[in-house]
Amino acid sequence: MTxxxxxxxxxxxxxxxxxxxxxxxxxxxxTVPVHAxxxxxxxxxxxxxxxxxxxxxxxxxxxxxxxxAEAYESVRQIxxxxxxxxxxxxxxxxxxxxxxxxxxxxxxxxxxxKAYRNPREFGWLSGMALLGVASVFGFSGYLLPMxxxxxxxxxxxxxxxxxxxxxxxxxxxxxRGGPDVSEFTVQRFFALHVVVLPAVFLPLLAFHLWLVQRHxxxxxxxxEAKPAAERKSIPFxxxxxxxxxxxxxxxxxxxxxxxxxxxxxxxxxxxxxVPAPAGIHPEWYFMSPFEMLKLxxxxxxxxxxxxxxxxxxxxxxxxxxxxPFYDTGKxxxxxxxxxxxxGLLAVFAxxxxxxxxxxxxx
Amino acid sequence: MSDPxxxxxxPIAQPERSYLEPVVEEPGEATTRRFFLGAAGAAGxxxxxxxxxxxYRYLASPEEMASEATAITEVTLKDAQKLPLASVLxxxxxxxxxxxxxxxxxxxxxxSAVCTHLGCTVQYEPQADRIHCACHGGVYNPYTGAxxxxxxxxxxxxxxxxxxxxxxxxxxx
Numbered sequence: 396m397t398x399x400x401x402x403x404x405x406x407x408x409x410x411x412x413x414x415x416x417x418x419x420x421x422x423x424x425x426t427v428p429v430h431a432x433x434x435x436x437x438x439x440x441x442x443x444x445x446x447x448x449x450x451x452x453x454x455x456x457x458x459x460x461x462x463x464a465e466a467y468e469s470v471r472q473i474x475x476x477x478x479x480x481x482x483x484x485x486x487x488x489x490x491x492x493x494x495x496x497x498x499x500x501x502x503x504x505x506x507x508x509k510a511y512r513n514p515r516e517f518g519w520l521s522g523m524a525l526l527g528v529a530s531v532f533g534f535s536g537y538l539l540p541m542x543x544x545x546x547x548x549x550x551x552x553x554x555x556x557x558x559x560x561x562x563x564x565x566x567x568x569x570x571r572g573g574p575d576v577s578e579f580t581v582q583r584f585f586a587l588h589v590v591v592l593p594a595v596f597l598p599l600l601a602f603h604l605w606l607v608q609r610h611x612x613x614x615x616x617x618x619e620a621k622p623a624a625e626r627k628s629i630p631f632x633x634x635x636x637x638x639x640x641x642x643x644x645x646x647x648x649x650x651x652x653x654x655x656x657x658x659x660x661x662x663x664x665x666x667x668x669v670p671a672p673a674g675i676h677p678e679w680y681f682m683s684p685f686e687m688l689k690l691x692x693x694x695x696x697x698x699x700x701x702x703x704x705x706x707x708x709x710x711x712x713x714x715x716x717x718x719p720f721y722d723t724g725k726x727x728x729x730x731x732x733x734x735x736x737x738g739l740l741a742v743f744a745x746x747x748x749x750x751x752x753x754x755x756x757x
Numbered sequence: 758m759s760d761p762x763x764x765x766x767x768p769i770a771q772p773e774r775s776y777l778e779p780v781v782e783e784p785g786e787a788t789t790r791r792f793f794l795g796a797a798g799a800a801g802x803x804x805x806x807x808x809x810x811x812x813y814r815y816l817a818s819p820e821e822m823a824s825e826a827t828a829i830t831e832v833t834l835k836d837a838q839k840l841p842l843a844s845v846l847x848x849x850x851x852x853x854x855x856x857x858x859x860x861x862x863x864x865x866x867x868x869s870a871v872c873t874h875l876g877c878t879v880q881y882e883p884q885a886d887r888i889h890c891a892c893h894g895g896v897y898n899p900y901t902g903a904x905x906x907x908x909x910x911x912x913x914x915x916x917x918x919x920x921x922x923x924x925x926x927x928x929x930x
Binding site: 429477 | 760761762763764804811812814815816817818821822
């Protein structure tokens with residue numbers, strides 16, 4: 396038997412049992428639309444790549460990280476004692492930021508291309524759920540080094556659930572594991588970060604990716620308006636995949652540069668008796684909601700401001716999540732335009748409050 | 758390389774060939790193709806090495822720290838001169854367990870406490886005047902470290918002992 400016949404018979408054996416040729420046929424027939432906005436199609440893939448990097452670097456950090464009372468000491472060890480520990484920690488922290496950034500780009504491009512419309516409502520909903528889980532990933536991971544910044548960020552961040560009427564304080568102390576941020580908080584945030592959140596995120600991600608295979612990439616309304624014969628596309632295998640992988644490589648290079656040239660800092664150990672450092676501020680992706688709450692608090696002082704802020708957030712997020720059920724029309728009509736302006740308003744509000752937030756850091 | 762653009766509805770212009778079949782090249786294309794594949798392979802290897810090296814060093818850190826610790830040739834046991842007769846002090850020589858025995862007759866002996874059979878930590882038994890390994894019943898002489906009975910193939914390693922007013926110094930011979 397030659398090598399070729401051996402490979403073929405091995406392939407046939409596996410194929411008969413797993414149906415590989417059906418998958419191969421599916422991949423061969425999959426196409427991706429080509430148009431002026433095609434660039435935005437890469438951002439879902441970039442987000443996926445960054446998630447894989449997080450899994451990988453996360454497991455590496457897990458090798459030496461110790462939650463609980465020793466949390467800070469173990470991160471100090473990873474950063475300053477273990478060879479290249481600083482690099483792995485820096486890569487994990489930078490990727491977390493790039494991941495949120497890529498998801499945001501992905502979300503807004505989906506929004507403005509109106510890719511949430513029939514039949515892709517579940518794609519939009521699962522994507523929003525993934526963004527929600529990703530921000531809890533960010534929030535819980537931020538505490539784990541237990542330095543000054545993470546201590547105060549968690550203290551302040553938990554004020555938001557605490558502001559929910561009636562049940563808020565109970566939720567906040569349940570998350571904290573006591574009246575103040577302590578080693579118990581680190582321990583439960585750790586469990587959340589490495590067990591609970593991945594267990595929620597992975598099935599959601601699988602569902603999201605399956606939907607993309609099922610419905611394919613959505614074309615923007617400007618493309619859909621063209622007669623079918625004028626729309627262009629390229630084969631996924633290998634043409635789009637090649638471009639996708641090129642974007643992954645670019646992402647890896649950007650990440651390697653950021654992580655090695657700007658290593659992530661480790662502050663002083665958290666100490667509840669030491670006052671908060673000057674100029675302390677939330678991570679950029681939490682800056683906008685933080686600033687909105689601050690602005691509302693200035694207009695409506697006291698508890699009423701907090702509750703009004705939460706109410707406004709809840710309504711805004713609910714409208715955003717439910718947009719596929721409002722803007723359903725295939726030919727963009729009145730509702731399509733309204734959704735577009737709502738999107739522009741959201742982008743403007745996010746950018747403006749983020750800028751104001753950074754502007755007013757003292 | 759340009760992508761085959763498909764107009765919607767038209768059949769995909771890709772040949773339905775198996776990926777296992779070799780690619781047929783036109784003459785003259787072969788060298789550029791081979792050069793490109795070689796360069797891409799080399800770049801891929803460089804990337805793999807650049808990723809693998811820091812990860813290997815990171816994971817190997819405790820191993821390296823341990824080998825620095827094994828390089829230690831001398832340990833000072835503070836206040837160990839107060840050790841009563843017919844008793845033992847367990848301590849770490851580098852990373853490995855070791856024992857300091859103050860015998861009934863006043864003699865001081867320091868030995869490795871790692872059984873030469875399968876690496877269990879051995880125990881000094883003053884009543885029986887022996888060193889015993891509970892794992893497989895190995896027995897050693899508590900003065901010389903010689904393997905007396907049971908499976909141990911070699912004697913326990915003996916260290917040099919110097920007793921002074923502030924403690925006991927144990928060093929490699």
